[in-house]
Amino acid sequence: MPSFSKPTPTSRKHLLVLLATILLLRGRILSIPGRIKLPQLRDKRLTPEELLNALQQIYVVEDGVKNLLVPYRDRISKVPVYPTPPEKFTSDNKHFPPIPASAKPNIDAAFIRQLKAILFRIAFPTFRSKETLIVVSHSFFLILRTVLSIAVARLDGRIVRDLVRADGKGFLKGLGLWFLLAIPSTYTNSMIRHLQSKLSLRLRSRLTRYTHDLYLSSAPDLRYYRTGLEGVDQYITADIESWSEALAGLYGNILKPSLDLVLFTSQLAKSLGVRGTILLFGNYYLTVAILRAVTPAFGRLAAVEARLEGEYRAGMGRIGREGEEIAFYDGGARERDILSSAYLRLIKHVNSIYKIRIAYEWTEDYVIKYLWSAAGYGLIAVPLLFTRRRRSVAVQAGEADRTSGERPDDAVAGRTETYISNRRLLISLADAGGRLMYAYKDLLELAGLTTRIYTLLSTLHNLPRLPSSEADVETISLTNVDVGVPPTSAIPEIELDDALGHELQQPTGSAVLVKDLSFAVKEGEHLMITGSNGVGKTAVARVLAGLWAPQGANPDTRVQRPRDAPGRLSVFVVPQRAYMVTGSLLDQMIYPHSYPEFLASGKTEADLMEILEMVFLAYLPEREGGWTTRKEWRDVLSGGEKQRMGMARVLYHRPKFAILDECTSAVSSDVEGRMYENLKKLGITLITISLRPSLAKYHTLLLTLTGDGSSRWTMTRVGTAEERMGVDREIITLENKLAEKDAWEQRLKELDALLSRAGGPIIAKLRICMYTLNLFIRTISRYDRSNVKIHEGTARV
Ligand SMILES: Nc1ncnc2c1ncn2[C@@H]1O[C@H](COP(=O)(O)OP(=O)(O)OP(=O)(O)O)[C@@H](O)[C@H]1O
Numbered sequence: 001m002p003s004f005s006k007p008t009p010t011s012r013k014h015l016l017v018l019l020a021t022i023l024l025l026r027g028r029i030l031s032i033p034g035r036i037k038l039p040q041l042r043d044k045r046l047t048p049e050e051l052l053n054a055l056q057q058i059y060v061v062e063d064g065v066k067n068l069l070v071p072y073r074d075r076i077s078k079v080p081v082y083p084t085p086p087e088k089f090t091s092d093n094k095h096f097p098p099i100p101a102s103a104k105p106n107i108d109a110a111f112i113r114q115l116k117a118i119l120f121r122i123a124f125p126t127f128r129s130k131e132t133l134i135v136v137s138h139s140f141f142l143i144l145r146t147v148l149s150i151a152v153a154r155l156d157g158r159i160v161r162d163l164v165r166a167d168g169k170g171f172l173k174g175l176g177l178w179f180l181l182a183i184p185s186t187y188t189n190s191m192i193r194h195l196q197s198k199l200s201l202r203l204r205s206r207l208t209r210y211t212h213d214l215y216l217s218s219a220p221d222l223r224y225y226r227t228g229l230e231g232v233d234q235y236i237t238a239d240i241e242s243w244s245e246a247l248a249g250l251y252g253n254i255l256k257p258s259l260d261l262v263l264f265t266s267q268l269a270k271s272l273g274v275r276g277t278i279l280l281f282g283n284y285y286l287t288v289a290i291l292r293a294v295t296p297a298f299g300r301l302a303a304v305e306a307r308l309e310g311e312y313r314a315g316m317g318r319i320g321r322e323g324e325e326i327a328f329y330d331g332g333a334r335e336r337d338i339l340s341s342a343y344l345r346l347i348k349h350v351n352s353i354y355k356i357r358i359a360y361e362w363t364e365d366y367v368i369k370y371l372w373s374a375a376g377y378g379l380i381a382v383p384l385l386f387t388r389r390r391r392s393v394a395v396q397a398g399e400a401d402r403t404s405g406e407r408p409d410d411a412v413a414g415r416t417e418t419y420i421s422n423r424r425l426l427i428s429l430a431d432a433g434g435r436l437m438y439a440y441k442d443l444l445e446l447a448g449l450t451t452r453i454y455t456l457l458s459t460l461h462n463l464p465r466l467p468s469s470e471a472d473v474e475t476i477s478l479t480n481v482d483v484g485v486p487p488t489s490a491i492p493e494i495e496l497d498d499a500l501g502h503e504l505q506q507p508t509g510s511a512v513l514v515k516d517l518s519f520a521v522k523e524g525e526h527l528m529i530t531g532s533n534g535v536g537k538t539a540v541a542r543v544l545a546g547l548w549a550p551q552g553a554n555p556d557t558r559v560q561r562p563r564d565a566p567g568r569l570s571v572f573v574v575p576q577r578a579y580m581v582t583g584s585l586l587d588q589m590i591y592p593h594s595y596p597e598f599l600a601s602g603k604t605e606a607d608l609m610e611i612l613e614m615v616f617l618a619y620l621p622e623r624e625g626g627w628t629t630r631k632e633w634r635d636v637l638s639g640g641e642k643q644r645m646g647m648a649r650v651l652y653h654r655p656k657f658a659i660l661d662e663c664t665s666a667v668s669s670d671v672e673g674r675m676y677e678n679l680k681k682l683g684i685t686l687i688t689i690s691l692r693p694s695l696a697k698y699h700t701l702l703l704t705l706t707g708d709g710s711s712r713w714t715m716t717r718v719g720t721a722e723e724r725m726g727v728d729r730e731i732i733t734l735e736n737k738l739a740e741k742d743a744w745e746q747r748l749k750e751l752d753a754l755l756s757r758a759g760g761p762i763i764a765k766l767r768i769c770m771y772t773l774n775l776f777i778r779t780i781s782r783y784d785r786s787n788v789k790i791h792e793g794t795a796r797v
Pocket residue numbers: 485513531532533534535536537538539540576
């Protein structure tokens with residue numbers, strides 16, 4: 001493999017140097033990079049080429065830990081990943097029981113249980129995690145802010161008192177303290193915001209990693225394939241993010257105002273006395289009662305909004321994915337209608353939330369701002385009026401100065417201080433109360449999002465296990481298997497127009513497509529599965545590959561596949577629709593291998609080129625600018641090229657059995673035939689699903705699915721090469737006879753005309769012969785090459 005060091009240009013022989021540089025670069029671009037050195041990646045700004053190579057590398061393993069190479073600006077950071085162990089999922093399973101059909105997002109026991117499961121099984125798995133440290137620091141700053149707010153309120157009162165007293169020195173001292181206090185206060189505010197964002201990000205990362213590991217599980221779980229949950233992307237991307245933000249924000253929004261409420265109330269109680277404190281608590285009670293009565297079901301509304309967002313997002317994604325097909329049909333207008341409809345449903349819902357909010361927020365503002373302020377004035381008046389009355393009585397008695405030793409100015413200043421401090425505390429109290437009320441609404445919204453996240457996790461956790469089909473056998477076989485569409489799992493969905501309730505997606509019953517199917521394919525035998533469209537050919541492949549469980553209650557039902565040998569897969573499936581992975585040209589060919597796995601396999605660039613030649617794609621690396629070129633391959637490659645790439649993957653992996661599901665339908669027959677020959681030469685046993693009779697000659701067994709609604713099937717042996725030649729000869733004879741059909745028909749008409757003029761028994765016999773001939777011609781006419789059935793060596797298995 002060539003190295004990737006930069007060429008040094010010399011001042012002499014410019015032309016030669018230029019030529020050499022071009023050649024060197026061409027060599028670098030067109031060849032596969034070796035393992036790249038990554039120790040100082042974090043510190044070094046990489047060249048675009050190095051960046052591309054690092055992207056190709058995907059990850060490095062250091063000290064047994066997989067480090068993902070994540071592009072960040074024009075650098076690469078190494079992020080260690082620790083996949084969730086399967087035992088963790090097993091132990092978590094019981095904490096995520098299926099959500100009951102009647103569940104509605106609300107602040108209740110179910111919400112607490114769901115939140116507890118998500119928090120303590122995923123978000124905070126241990127108390128010594130970084131998340132805990134963030135929460136502790138966050139709490140510290142929240143408490144500090146409350147303490148500082150009290151200090152600010154006191155200082156505020158003191159400054160005004162000194163002002164009323166005309167105490168310049170005291171005023172300046174107070175002002176100096178004010179500036180000093182501002183430093184920790186503002187720092188505390190920014191730290192609270194920072195820690196809240198950090199906590200939200202950590203929660204999101206924890207949940208995302210867990211969900212990725214659970215969702216993208218390998219065989220036999222294949223949860224990504226089997227969830228049946230609509231709009232999973234919305235759950236994993238947007239909902240997890242909103243949930244993390246809501247939770248991190250809510251912690252501050254509940255803890256801080258609650259603390260404020262306790263501390264401010266205790267401070268106020270000192271100057272309000274018992275009566276005032278009772279009045280204060282009466283005020284709290286009244287507020288909570290009023291607001292509870294007018295609070296709408298924000299939880300359910302938030303959950304429905306998330307779902308509608310998901311539908312709209314899915315529609316947008318579909319257009320991005322299937323742009324070309326839509327463009328061919330010129331379906332823009334139709335798609336716009338579909339998208340607009342999804343968008344309008346979302347907007348209608350959001351609008352209705354806004355409308356519901358008007359009444360709620362109006363009441364909330366009225367209660368918090370005006371009711372609390374009025375109560376506040378009343379409460380402040382208690383000590384003031386009380387003190388004033390006492391003072392006036394004392395003044396009347398002419399003993400004011402003697403009893404208190406204060407000047408009248410001091411008394412006014414003292415009252416002003418109390419008033420200012422209490423007023424500030426009351427304003428803060430009203431603010432805390434308001435935030436607590438908002439927090440209640442946020443809590444309801446969190447309940448809605450929690451239901452969404454919990455639905456995702458419990459659906460993934462509760463998928464029925466697929467029976468393992470791998471065994472120590474040499475053949476791939478089905479025994480007494482009913483093939484049918486598996487029932488969709490029951491997933492509760494919050495219904496669009498029904499924010500008051502939700503609907504259960506009913507499990508659909510599955511019809512049996514193929515009944516009691518049994519066959520075994522040994523290595524070296526080649527099976528072709530045929531039958532009309534929709535009869536269940538791919539369904540059989542799904543059962544063989546372990547994507548669908550066999551149906552039916554027959555105790556003898558069995559699906560068996562050999563286990564993967566070291567370095568060799570037992571079964572590799574090429575599906576009907578070509579799939580192109582995000583990445584380089586090399587990634588397309590080695591999929592699902594990663595680049596490090598390719599290096600570990602010991603295969604070389606020459607091996608890859610040899611494979612590309614076998615599928616007639618040898619021109620691709622040169623045409624596309626090298627193996628590491630990254631493009632949107634789904635659009636760049638033609639339909640036939642994508643299918644040939646699928647065949648290249650089979651040749652790269654060299655499995656024991658290759659299931660080819662109509663994966664050469666866009667490839668010309670001659671190229672298709674040569675690719676089949678190449679696969680067989682490499683010792684790969686073929687299980688082909690196809691409607692092309694021309695492919696039958698590469699196989700030894702033919703499974704025909706009847707497709708007349710009876711779910712029946714027949715297995716026939718295609719026969720030896722000689723026998724197949726015999727069949728070909730028969731086809732040619734029939735075709736020759738077919739070519740003479742018009743002449744025969746003409747002669748028949750002539751004879752018929754002759755006979756109609758004659759009579760007698762001989763004529764009757766001749767008429768019978770004519771009838772037979774007629775029938776024969778009609779039968780031949782109906783014959784078509786594609787209908788020729790091969791019956792040699794028929795063996796029902
Ligand atoms: N996930 C699914 N959900 C519901 N029905 C399904 C699903 N997958 C397949 N089917 C149904 O099962 C039947 C068989 O599908 P299958 O893909 O096996 O047909 P096929 O014989 O391979 O057809 P074709 O030749 O057109 O590819 C079809 O009627 C199809 O609609």
